[in-house]
Amino acid sequence: xxxxxxxxxxxxxxxxxxxxxxxxxxxxxxxxxxxxxxxxxxxxxxxxxxxxxxxxxxxxxxxxxxxxxxxxxxxxxxxxxxxxxxxxxxxxxxxxxxxxxxxxxxxxxxxxxxxxxxxxxxxxxxxxxxxxxxxxxxxxxxxxxxxxxxxxxxxxxxxxxxxxxxxxxxxxxxxxxxxxxxxxxxxxxxxxxxxxxxxxxxxxxxxxxxxxxxxxxxxxxxxxxxxxxxxxxxxxxxxxxxxxxxxxxxxxxxxxxxxxxxxxxxxxxxxxxxxxxxxxxxxxxxxxxxxxxxxxxxxxxxxxxxxxxxxxxxxxxxxxxxxxxxxxxxxxxxxxxxxxxxxxxxxxxxxxxxxxxxxxxxxxxxxxxxx
Amino acid sequence: xxxxxxxxxxxxxxxxxxxxxxxxxxxxxxxxxxxxxxxxxxxxxxxxxxxxxxxxxxxxxxxxxxxxxxxxxxxxxxxxxxxxxxxxxxxxxxxxxxxxx
Numbered sequence: 001x002x003x004x005x006x007x008x009x010x011x012x013x014x015x016x017x018x019x020x021x022x023x024x025x026x027x028x029x030x031x032x033x034x035x036x037x038x039x040x041x042x043x044x045x046x047x048x049x050x051x052x053x054x055x056x057x058x059x060x061x062x063x064x065x066x067x068x069x070x071x072x073x074x075x076x077x078x079x080x081x082x083x084x085x086x087x088x089x090x091x092x093x094x095x096x097x098x099x100x101x102x103x104x105x106x107x108x109x110x111x112x113x114x115x116x117x118x119x120x121x122x123x124x125x126x127x128x129x130x131x132x133x134x135x136x137x138x139x140x141x142x143x144x145x146x147x148x149x150x151x152x153x154x155x156x157x158x159x160x161x162x163x164x165x166x167x168x169x170x171x172x173x174x175x176x177x178x179x180x181x182x183x184x185x186x187x188x189x190x191x192x193x194x195x196x197x198x199x200x201x202x203x204x205x206x207x208x209x210x211x212x213x214x215x216x217x218x219x220x221x222x223x224x225x226x227x228x229x230x231x232x233x234x235x236x237x238x239x240x241x242x243x244x245x246x247x248x249x250x251x252x253x254x255x256x257x258x259x260x261x262x263x264x265x266x267x268x269x270x271x272x273x274x275x276x277x278x279x280x281x282x283x284x285x286x287x288x289x290x291x292x293x294x295x296x297x298x299x300x301x302x303x304x305x306x307x308x309x310x311x312x313x314x315x316x317x318x319x320x321x322x323x324x325x326x327x328x329x330x331x332x333x334x335x336x337x338x339x340x341x342x343x344x345x346x347x348x349x350x351x352x353x354x355x356x357x358x359x360x361x362x363x364x365x366x367x368x369x370x371x
Numbered sequence: 372x373x374x375x376x377x378x379x380x381x382x383x384x385x386x387x388x389x390x391x392x393x394x395x396x397x398x399x400x401x402x403x404x405x406x407x408x409x410x411x412x413x414x415x416x417x418x419x420x421x422x423x424x425x426x427x428x429x430x431x432x433x434x435x436x437x438x439x440x441x442x443x444x445x446x447x448x449x450x451x452x453x454x455x456x457x458x459x460x461x462x463x464x465x466x467x468x469x470x471x472x
Contacts, residue, residue: 056404067459
């Protein structure tokens with residue numbers, strides 16, 4: 001920057017930072033060796049010395065906050081959160097992975113198993129199968145609770161490989177049958193003095209889950225096509241699996257997402273005009289084709305940034321010496337590209353809404369604890 | 372649980388049980404944005420124990436009130452995020468529905 005006398009410096013517009021400070025505050029600069037300016041300057045009085053107010057006014061947040069949905073399907077979605085801080089975006093990600101409840105198989109009652117797979121390994125595998133049901137329709141079950149239709153889902157697996165068939169058969173997850181009336185295995189504890197009463201089973205369903213309107217036309221299923229075990233001729237497996245509600249915090253089988261992640265929006269800026277040979281070199285260097293060549297006229301080719309969003313920040317374009325002054329790689333600190341992959345229990349947009357609700361509930365419980 | 376002094380209400384440490392970085396970092400952000408706060412931070416004494424200590428020092432107001440207000444702010448942020456997100460998803464589905472027709 002050329003030297004200007006102190007008295008001739010232009011006046012700063014009120015409440016706006018000078019451009020170099022604005023860059024430090026809103027962008028992570030990704031240099032060749034390491035990123036810089038990575039912390040978020042959240043303190044309200046950080047720029048008090050220059051007279052700039054850094055506090056977040058809720059109405060300003062409401063004005064600037066945007067959500068853009070890029071991709072939405074039954075299983076995954078990609079959307080942009082613009083104008084939010086990293087701590088809150090991270091809170092949503094953490095809640096999505098570990099604190100949104102789901103149903104998963106917890107207890108397995110094995111009546112007969114002559115497979116080569118041990119019982120506990122079988123139970124572990126069954127636990128990891130996603131159960132495609134809305135967990136909000138069920139309650140949690142604690143140690144002292146009786147398993148009933150409000151907190152348990154019962155599945156049955158009854159598979160025998162005939163000795164005559166001579167070939168191995170695979171047991172898939174879609175062989176698990178839903179039992180809307182509850183467990184079929186009778187408790188062997190007491191000899192009932194009243195022979196006409198129904199024998200007590202491992203669960204006490206007072207009514208069939210089938211009668212609930214949500215399940216009458218959609219039977220509860222699990223994700224099909226998952227191999228549970230393989231049986232050789234003569235082997236059989238007969239078991240009952242009880243699914244309960246839980247959180248991913250306790251065990252990963254209760255996590256409703258395959259995974260959820262976010263990245264900050266990359267920004268690629270050409271600091272100088274890159275022409276002709278250099279432009280071609282730049283376009284060839286980038287493995288994801290961020291740059292493009294445009295014809296400026298008079299046979300001069302210039303490089304432009306066509307797809308900055310696709311940039312993976314591999315830094316190939318600034319690796320060689322001399323290129324760092326020509327290309328600036330940055331990340332926008334408050335623009336997050338969120339991707340959520342659901343396992344099937346709830347659609348991804350419902351999952352995100354639930355995660356935000358859970359953060360609200362946490363705040364509320366802190367408020368009530370303090371009052 | 373609040374650890375502070377009866378004489379000086381403007382500085383105290385709040386111990387939250389069953390919490391971790393999820394809530395603590397977001398609360399720290401909301402607290403920092405409040406102009407009444409001089410210093411705020413959080414620490415987790417041991418990772419195996421679900422306990423978070425949030426320290427709030429204000430410019431005069433009682434720390435408990437400032438923390439409650441920041442929780443309120445965080446709740447308003449969440450509500451706004453939720454409504455904007457629902458709106459965006461509804462718009463996207465509408466656009467996709469009208470395109471396929």
